[in-house]
Amino acid sequence: MESTSLRDLIGKYLAKIDDDRIVVLDGDIAKSTKTTDFKAVHPERFVECGISETGAMSMGYGLALDGMIPFVVNFTILTLGNAWTQVRMACYANANLKIIGTHPGIDNGQDGASHHGTEDLTLARVLPNLKVIDPSTPEQLEEAINYAASVHGPVYIRVPRDKTYCYGSKPFEMGREDVVYDNGDEFAILYEGSCSRAAFDAFDALEANGHKGKLVNCVSIKPFDTALVKSIADKVKVMVTVENHSVIGGLYGCVAETLASEPHKAVVKAIGLNDRFSQSGTCDDLKKEFGITAENIAKTVEANI
Amino acid sequence: MNTRDLKLIANKNRQRIIEMLYASKSGHPGGSLSAIDIVTAIYETAVDFKDKNRARVILSKGHAVPAVYAELVQKGILGEEELLTLRKYGSRLQGHPAVTRIPEVDASTGLLGQGLSTGVGMALSKRFRGDDHNVFVICGDGEMTEGQNYEALAQAAAMNLDRLVLFLDNNRVCLNDFTDKILPLGDLAAKIRDFGWKVVEIDGHDMDQVVDAVDMAKKNKGKPLCFVCRTVKGKGVSFMEDNPAWHGGVMTEEQYKDAMKELAEQREAI
Numbered sequence: 001m002e003s004t005s006l007r008d009l010i011g012k013y014l015a016k017i018d019d020d021r022i023v024v025l026d027g028d029i030a031k032s033t034k035t036t037d038f039k040a041v042h043p044e045r046f047v048e049c050g051i052s053e054t055g056a057m058s059m060g061y062g063l064a065l066d067g068m069i070p071f072v073v074n075f076t077i078l079t080l081g082n083a084w085t086q087v088r089m090a091c092y093a094n095a096n097l098k099i100i101g102t103h104p105g106i107d108n109g110q111d112g113a114s115h116h117g118t119e120d121l122t123l124a125r126v127l128p129n130l131k132v133i134d135p136s137t138p139e140q141l142e143e144a145i146n147y148a149a150s151v152h153g154p155v156y157i158r159v160p161r162d163k164t165y166c167y168g169s170k171p172f173e174m175g176r177e178d179v180v181y182d183n184g185d186e187f188a189i190l191y192e193g194s195c196s197r198a199a200f201d202a203f204d205a206l207e208a209n210g211h212k213g214k215l216v217n218c219v220s221i222k223p224f225d226t227a228l229v230k231s232i233a234d235k236v237k238v239m240v241t242v243e244n245h246s247v248i249g250g251l252y253g254c255v256a257e258t259l260a261s262e263p264h265k266a267v268v269k270a271i272g273l274n275d276r277f278s279q280s281g282t283c284d285d286l287k288k289e290f291g292i293t294a295e296n297i298a299k300t301v302e303a304n305i
Numbered sequence: 306m307n308t309r310d311l312k313l314i315a316n317k318n319r320q321r322i323i324e325m326l327y328a329s330k331s332g333h334p335g336g337s338l339s340a341i342d343i344v345t346a347i348y349e350t351a352v353d354f355k356d357k358n359r360a361r362v363i364l365s366k367g368h369a370v371p372a373v374y375a376e377l378v379q380k381g382i383l384g385e386e387e388l389l390t391l392r393k394y395g396s397r398l399q400g401h402p403a404v405t406r407i408p409e410v411d412a413s414t415g416l417l418g419q420g421l422s423t424g425v426g427m428a429l430s431k432r433f434r435g436d437d438h439n440v441f442v443i444c445g446d447g448e449m450t451e452g453q454n455y456e457a458l459a460q461a462a463a464m465n466l467d468r469l470v471l472f473l474d475n476n477r478v479c480l481n482d483f484t485d486k487i488l489p490l491g492d493l494a495a496k497i498r499d500f501g502w503k504v505v506e507i508d509g510h511d512m513d514q515v516v517d518a519v520d521m522a523k524k525n526k527g528k529p530l531c532f533v534c535r536t537v538k539g540k541g542v543s544f545m546e547d548n549p550a551w552h553g554g555v556m557t558e559e560q561y562k563d564a565m566k567e568l569a570e571q572r573e574a575i
Contacts, residue, residue, distance in 0.1 A: 092403070
């Protein structure tokens with residue numbers, strides 16, 4: 001299956017929106033986030049803030065309060081990380097601020113743990129008013145950006161740097177996950193963002209071994225599709241969450257919080273970073289270290305069927 | 306509006322600040338009283354709530370929000386009696402400005418050091434939208450130790466945001482002690498000027514000077530503009546003046562009566 005880095009498409013999709021209220025705020029990182037593609041088309045609405053993550057976020061908040069539609073685009077660690085209280089203030093005001101975080105999780109492999117945004121989903125999920133979208137296909141990314149531009153209120157979009165499969169996702173709907181395969185009730189793999197290839201490959205391996213299950217791309221982190229997840233948990237024996245993120249407060253947190261208040265059939269197993277910092281290495285090296293591989297996902301499913 | 310009328314309004318606003326803070330038994334009288342002449346002059350001479358594209362005011366030192374609430378009563382946005390609900394459960398008058406409760410406060414603020422950046426964004430928005438009104442940001446000198454301010458100073462200067470105006474309420478006192486004893490910042494006016502701003506030093510309690518400053522802001526072209534305002538924390542209530550204890554002190558009944566009596570006497574002298 002064809003795969004691509006969604007990061008490469010951010011600037012192109014932002015540039016396509018026909019709305020002169022759209023402003024992109026950069027922090028001397030446009031070459032890495034590819035908002036250079038927006039700048040090439042709309043230089044007058046591209047704002048270079050310099051290396052100033054907190055300043056840029058509050059500036060976005062001010063632009064939003066006065067009627068513009070600002071997109072602050074930077075690494076996940078520098079948006080939800082460096083500028084968390086600035087994001088929180090904008091959410092408190094329910095301001096029309098849009099944030100795109102790139103290089104999530106360990107996607108920024110060789111820069112090392114200082115630059116790995118492995119907590120942003122947790123930091124985003126706890127903020128009232130903030131919607132959180134986690135695309136893993138080009139269609140989902142474009143639809144997420146268009147949705148963010150069209151809806152009032154703060155939105156955070158987490159964009160993979162590592163390649164993800166272009167599997168032809170169904171149209172994005174806020175609050176709905178994309179059920180990629182629904183082939184049986186033995187297991188379900190729920191993945192986010194750049195865990196796409198490992199999750200698909202694990203699903204294929206399990207099918208080859210005669211197991212029938214479901215593959216779910218969790219694109220809507222907040223609001224989370226609780227009805228879907230509860231219905232799956234009532235059918236399958238095991239659910240495995242796969243995330244390029246800490247398992248504390250991320251996708252596993254979404255699922256566990258959804259299911260804990262009432263009995264369900266499934267046990268839920270978490271794959272991701274388990275309360276540990278990562279290290280430098282290629283993205284593949286690091287995904288292997290944290291078990292974000294087709295082999296580990298399939299093994300986890302088979303051990304619990 | 307003539308200066309005498311503005312002085313009378315500022316005096317009334319000081320009384321409102323004392324009334325609401327005595328009722329709330331919690332809050333920040335010192336910084337509200339140091340900022341009130343600035344707040345009164347800005348709202349009374351530059352803000353027209355009937356105009357959709359109006360001048361906006363960001364109170365970065367959000368703990369001084371009683372000053373803004375007092376002036377919003379003067380402008381007819383809040384009711385006089387509503388002031389007594391300050392900081393109480395269910396009130397619109399939150400302990401720091403909350404734009405979802407009172408849209409006229411223009412921005413939720415209170416985490417120090419963020420307001421100037423918010424003003425940079427708002428002034429940039431006005432440029433994009435072709436709106437020539439000012440964005441007034443009021444910061445305290447204490448919060449100038451927050452590093453984010455220096456990002457904002459550089460960004461505003463780089464973009465020549467001449468609609469942006471910083472009123473620096475330089476009352477020289479923060480929570481624990483005098484600002485210079487907590488973390489000396491040296492010559493703030495020189496620092497801000499060095500970033501590329503136009504900087505003017507004024508007496509923040511001289512209504513003629515403050516009104517002239519607002520007029521200058523309206524006509525300002527080229528660089529962003531900063532007024533470093535010499536002020537006195539607790540100005541108008543002698544036992545609070547220049548005393549760090551009144552950053553967030555609670556008045557006894559006797560102190561409340563003394564403060565109101567002193568402000569009434571000042572009114573007679575205007």
